[in-house]
Amino acid sequence: MNKREYTIALAGNPNTGKSTLFNVLTGLRQHTGNWPGKTVIHAEGFFTYKNEEYRIIDLPGTYSLYSNSADEEVARDFIIFSKPDVTLVVLDATALERNLNLALQVLEMTDRVIICLNLMDEAKKKGIVIDIANLSKKLGVPVVPLAARNKEGIEELLETVARMVHGEINTTPLVVAYSRAIEEKIAKLLPLVKEVVGEEYPARWVALRLLDGDTSLLHALQHHPHHFLKEGATYACHCAKSV
Ligand SMILES: Nc1nc2c(ncn2[C@@H]2O[C@H](COP(=O)(O)OP(=O)(O)OP(=O)(O)O)[C@@H](O)[C@H]2O)c(=O)[nH]1
Numbered sequence: 001m002n003k004r005e006y007t008i009a010l011a012g013n014p015n016t017g018k019s020t021l022f023n024v025l026t027g028l029r030q031h032t033g034n035w036p037g038k039t040v041i042h043a044e045g046f047f048t049y050k051n052e053e054y055r056i057i058d059l060p061g062t063y064s065l066y067s068n069s070a071d072e073e074v075a076r077d078f079i080i081f082s083k084p085d086v087t088l089v090v091l092d093a094t095a096l097e098r099n100l101n102l103a104l105q106v107l108e109m110t111d112r113v114i115i116c117l118n119l120m121d122e123a124k125k126k127g128i129v130i131d132i133a134n135l136s137k138k139l140g141v142p143v144v145p146l147a148a149r150n151k152e153g154i155e156e157l158l159e160t161v162a163r164m165v166h167g168e169i170n171t172t173p174l175v176v177a178y179s180r181a182i183e184e185k186i187a188k189l190l191p192l193v194k195e196v197v198g199e200e201y202p203a204r205w206v207a208l209r210l211l212d213g214d215t216s217l218l219h220a221l222q223h224h225p226h227h228f229l230k231e232g233a234t235y236a237c238h239c240a241k242s243v
């Protein structure tokens with residue numbers, strides 16, 4: 001019997017070192033191509049760690065994961081529809097505040113997240129000190145410091161990835177609280193969304209996207225092979241307009 005291969009996605013703002021990390025992890029076992037139907041180049045690579053096979057996808061760098069561009073949609077769709085076993089969110093440690101925005105968005109989509117705090121060498125040079133343990137506690141997911149270009153922190157990252165795919169890490173992703181008005185709408189919509197998407201998709205995130213009038217997500221859901229989901233998505237969208 002073939003052993004299972006784990007899928008890892010690399011997300012993050014542009015220029016945070018995703019491709020550098022991708023190259024360190026995969027060496028020469030990689031190829032680039034086009035996503036079907038979209039002119040966004042993606043890279044896919046493979047590596048082995050402790051006798052287990054991993055596939056890693058270098059997603060386009062984005063500042064958010066809404067539907068503002070093809071890049072954002074590609075990254076968003078991969079996390080939502082392909083359900084990677086682990087999503088690595090690569091952050092620039094010298095611009096943590098700006099980078100955290102994307103991390104919080106990913107935490108709304110999946111609980112299998114590891115934060116890679118990259119460019120730690122630059123942060124140190126600039127005298128930036130980050131309390132890793134506290135950040136990890138606040139975000140509710142592991143945070144691993146890295147200097148990918150110098151191959152620093154890679155072993156700890158791989159070990160954390162392995163533990164996560166084996167279900168040895170319990171995460172409690174930070175839930176962003178919105179204004180009372182929005183939370184009330186979410187509360188109304190949530191049971192309906194749960195009925196439609198069940199356990200298959202993160203209900204709170206879907207509700208938020210619907211409230212935001214994200215028609216592209218709706219479109220993606222309507223093309224889902226599951227008939228019930230297609231109809232449900234249309235219905236949920238209709239309800240989102242009226243809550
Ligand atoms: N000092 C330092 N530089 C790094 C590190 N990791 C990556 N870089 C540099 O940062 C720059 C951007 O790295 P990339 O790997 O291309 O970043 P990316 O996230 O793939 O960028 P996009 O694909 O544009 O989103 C390059 O010049 C890298 O050499 C690091 O840990 N330390």
Ligand SMILES: [Mg+2]
Pocket residue numbers: 018019020061
């Ligand atoms: Mg890149």
